[in-house]
Amino acid sequence: MKHLTASLLAALLPPCLLAAEPAAIPRMESGVPDFTGTWAGPGFQHTGSEVDNPTAALYDDKRMAPFQPGKAETFIRSTGDVRLDDPTAVCLPNGLTRQIASPYPQQWVQTDNELVILYEYMHFFRHIPLGEPGRAHGPLFEDTYMGDSIGWFEGDTLVIDTIGLKEWLLDSFHPAAGGSRWHSAATRVIERLTPTDGDNVRYEVTIDDPATFTAPWTQPWAMQRKKTWKLFEFICEDNNRCEAGVCQAADVQLDDQ
Amino acid sequence: MSPSRSLLLAGLALLPAFGAEAHHSFAAEYDANQPVAVTGTVSKVEWRNPHIWFYVDVKDASGKTVTWGFSGGAPGMLMRRGISPEALKPGDTIVVEGFRARDGSANASGGKVTFADGRSVFTASAEDVVPK
Numbered sequence A: 001m002k003h004l005t006a007s008l009l010a011a012l013l014p015p016c017l018l019a020a021e022p023a024a025i026p027r028m029e030s031g032v033p034d035f036t037g038t039w040a041g042p043g044f045q046h047t048g049s050e051v052d053n054p055t056a057a058l059y060d061d062k063r064m065a066p067f068q069p070g071k072a073e074t075f076i077r078s079t080g081d082v083r084l085d086d087p088t089a090v091c092l093p094n095g096l097t098r099q100i101a102s103p104y105p106q107q108w109v110q111t112d113n114e115l116v117i118l119y120e121y122m123h124f125f126r127h128i129p130l131g132e133p134g135r136a137h138g139p140l141f142e143d144t145y146m147g148d149s150i151g152w153f154e155g156d157t158l159v160i161d162t163i164g165l166k167e168w169l170l171d172s173f174h175p176a177a178g179g180s181r182w183h184s185a186a187t188r189v190i191e192r193l194t195p196t197d198g199d200n201v202r203y204e205v206t207i208d209d210p211a212t213f214t215a216p217w218t219q220p221w222a223m224q225r226k227k228t229w230k231l232f233e234f235i236c237e238d239n240n241r242c243e244a245g246v247c248q249a250a251d252v253q254l255d256d257q
Numbered sequence B: 001m002s003p004s005r006s007l008l009l010a011g012l013a014l015l016p017a018f019g020a021e022a023h024h025s026f027a028a029e030y031d032a033n034q035p036v037a038v039t040g041t042v043s044k045v046e047w048r049n050p051h052i053w054f055y056v057d058v059k060d061a062s063g064k065t066v067t068w069g070f071s072g073g074a075p076g077m078l079m080r081r082g083i084s085p086e087a088l089k090p091g092d093t094i095v096v097e098g099f100r101a102r103d104g105s106a107n108a109s110g111g112k113v114t115f116a117d118g119r120s121v122f123t124a125s126a127e128d129v130v131p132k
Helices: A002-012 A096-100 A251-256 B003-012 B075-080
Strands: A037-040 A106-110 A114-119 A125-129 A148-154 A157-163 A180-183 A188-195 A200-208 A217-225 B030-046 B053-059 B065-071 B093-101 B107-115 B120-122
Touching (some): A096 A188, B065 B093
Antiparallel strands (some): A037 A106, A114 A125, A188 A200, B107 B120
């Protein structure tokens, strides 16, 4: 009878009112979630459809821990030099903490012992060895824009631990007076990714920057799998007509004036 | 309905909710205190990274034609918003709203395009200031 009622209800209700069964979480043969696919990261307003809205995500200052003494004054830096106030304006990298929140897609390729993330924005990539929880990082040669990442699973949660980051932009926040927010070279980033169904992932980013903040703090975000998306080529230097803030006339403008 | 038209209409439903923070290069290149709005004919579209550029022939008060250049989001960014390369074509009559280049040239950030039939799309980069 219960089954019959459900069938009748399904027949009578418009299709749009019937909640679709959530897709199962894809898994590797070992049983851990499989993150392989193309994702709209935190830098999108997720719609559940294949048309999504890129909207750069910012770290919420209300979630940040108190500053270390004297650091509130240097967290936002404004020099008037665009190369320092926002290096991406001259096609320098956005760096890991800003890349995570980038309004461009990312493609993840997972095997049993490694994960590769390909970011559309500026063609950055991450190679993340997967292994035992809490193990040590390999030798580090220099601080870099994307740092050194290792990963492991805690149940269904993928943990990615990153150190070796150079002092760089935290995100794409720019106050009206100019400048950007910066993290220090002491920053450790811990990403915790937990699938909530087949296409959605809870994406928590912990910023542990003891040179800037008195404690680690966590930003909760989400990402959504997009089955029909693929990465596009992105060459920052390709057609920048206002490099360093000076706009150049295009041929079509020169012809007419 | 053509696929490009479908994509365009899908994009209309996704009006962006931008913050007041400017794009990486917006603050350096454009003045959020100098809004511009022009009506003219599209003469050229450069569907290229890192920002699309489109050019609009506009008649000024003396009857002289001035070609304005407008920058928008990256091609991929606009595609994910539902705006395809076919959405904006040479010959289209459009209204563009944006913010003028700081160097005073006939260039601007082109955040919003309205077509002759009243349809509007937001062509700005996801981190740009956009017209209200």
